[in-house]
């Protein structure tokens with residue numbers, strides 16, 4: 001398990017979002033715990049992730065609290 | 073005529089504005105300034121003898137009282153009697169759109185879901201069993217393709233029907249028996265509050281620990297009891313209520329969508345967006361492309377705009393000659409020719425450039441590039457201590473500072489709001505563009521685009537440095553976390569772009585006909601009296617005022633009275649800088665006369681001053697409204713100082729370099 005802020009490009013599963021405020025924000029945009037996402041652009045700078053037709057850019061501070069798991 | 077109110081709500085980029093435009097055409101009354109819908113946009117259409125007033129609400133993903141643009145939406149929906157609420161749903165992201173629907177269904181009952189982008193869904197191989205969905209949600213659904221006008225007539229008919237017969241049975245989200253009981257329990261404990269939000273909605277918001285709604289309640293004695301109930305529920309749920317609510321909503325929606333989705337073979341995947349995004353947001357290439365795009369825009373503003381401008385000049389001269397040759401008293405002739413035609417005319421001349429500027433910007437916006445620009449700027453924004461989202465109001469500032477400052481409402485943090493508001497006046501608005509076009513046309517004919525680009529760039533730089541400086545002195549707060557959606561890339565839709573370009577140009581025209589018109593009359597008055605035979609000279613009021621302050625500008629290279637008074641009038645509205653020169657020299661002799669007074673170096677110094685020296689009155693008032701009088705005054709003094717300082721330094725340094 002890794003933080004979204006430190007992963008490379010590739011497919012990941014969101015395991016947890018640790019801060020409730022941040023969880024709310026992600027869910028409002030349609031990204032939920034358990035979702036499979038693709039990291040299109042890793043840090044530095046905002047991390048761009050994609051789930052289905054939703055593409056969002058997540059700031060570093062936010063990505064620190066998103067725990068993901070690599071999927072082969 | 074009978075009137076009805078229709079509101080459009082939905083996630084950003086679902087096509088709200090497109091549908092709004094399709095319904096209302098250009099019959100839009102823009103209270104303040106169009107653009108990113110932070111306030112609300114209104115228009116109307118007539119169907120079967122009823123006037124439907126349509127309101128385009130700010131695009132949001134959720135409804136909390138914590139962010140101002142969302143508060144506007146909530147307040148509008150509760151305080152105004154909205155007859156029908158349209159909820160825009162994106163067929164590509166139905167789950168998220170329905171999530172939004174569940175939130176809104178808590179406080180409005182007469183809803184139509186507009187399922188837009190069905191063309192894209194079809195390409196993705198997705199279709200939905202609409203009649204089934206209608207049954208499940210007890211709501212009418214209309215399929216549309218906003219940019220192809222598909223479904224608009226059905227939508228109008230459906231809105232009409234909904235106004236006539238209001239449904240009696242509607243969707244109520246069920247959170248499960250136990251939880252519903254707790255909602256009731258809190259509802260019963262809720263004190264009387266003097267606003268009209270539905271009780272259930274308030275209860276849910278308090279359970280979600282929405283700061284705004286909780287604060288409304290905090291001092292009431294009933295709050296303790298409510299808090300106890302909430303804590304009790306959380307113990308049973310073993311998780312925060314807000315998490316439970318989100319999960320519950322999404323799981324029910326997920327079930328619904330699964331039931332109604334019909335998946336077919338995919339035709340095409342939107343993978344292109346992904347590839348383009350990798351390049352556009354690349355840490356190195358991104359900024360270069362961004363600068364290149366901006367530069368290209370400025371280039372086209374002149375390349376295409378100047379020939380039309382020259383043509384307008386000929387027409388204007390005809391009009392002037394016409395008035396010169398008819399029989400009128402001397403003073404009224406002077407008022408019309410020297411005052412109004414020269415003053416208003418010299419601004420109107422820039423209409424083609426202004427239109428192009430907005431038009432090109434609207435294209436950029438409609439493609440989805442703006443969100444990428446915010447991403448590119450994020451690192452920079454962070455370095456100077458701002459939130460990545462601040463880039464959006466800052467970029468809006470290039471159009472007009474007023475909506476840009478209102479745009480700071482999308483920022484959640486007071487600190488970000490204040491700092492961004494302080495920097496926005498340095499973003500060169502379109503009202504300042506005529507000054508640059510005028511001067512670069514005289515002194516920098518070869519490199520017009522480049523020079524103007526450099527001015528914009530310096531504005532940005534100084535804005536950024538100011539923020540850095542102030543965030544260092546005044547603030548040491550953390551920014552709230554950044555999360556921005558990147559809409560898929562689209563080919564711009566011609567109607568959106570033209571309406572957007574036209575409405576903003578119309579605003580500029582309207583300003584020329586009102587504020588600028590009035591300004592030129594006042595200016596004429598000051599130029600004409602007390603010595604009518606010496607119009608526009610040092611002997612009259614304008615000249616005396618200009619003469620009085622002009623020594624301040626001597627070190628900057630333009631210490632003559634015409635420049636002084638031009639800058640004073642520019643505070644009223646920045647376009648008047650050009651008008652003032654126009655009223656002294658006449659628009660047809662403007663270039664020759666200015667070439668006499670200015671040198672290339674002093675003209676650049678003057679452009680810098682015009683860029684930086686002070687927000688115009690309206691901007692000042694809006695800053696005061698948004699962040700308070702102290703910061704507004706501060707912004708005024710700071711920009712005055714910075715403008716004078718930069719302008720003077722520039723002139724001194726370059727004169728020295730040239731001389732030495």
Ligand SMILES: Nc1nc2c(ncn2[C@@H]2O[C@H](COP(=O)(O)OP(=O)(O)O)[C@@H](O)[C@H]2O)c(=O)[nH]1
Nearest residue numbers: 084085086087088089090189217218219438565
């Ligand atoms: N393919 C497709 N594009 C659409 C449709 N409706 C709107 N658009 C485009 O989607 C983008 C966002 O639309 P806009 O009305 O600005 O969304 P808003 O943010 O909700 O106001 C624009 O580029 C529109 O041209 C549609 O039905 N199909």
Ligand SMILES: [Mg+2]
Nearest residue numbers: 088089109131
């Ligand atoms: Mg819009």
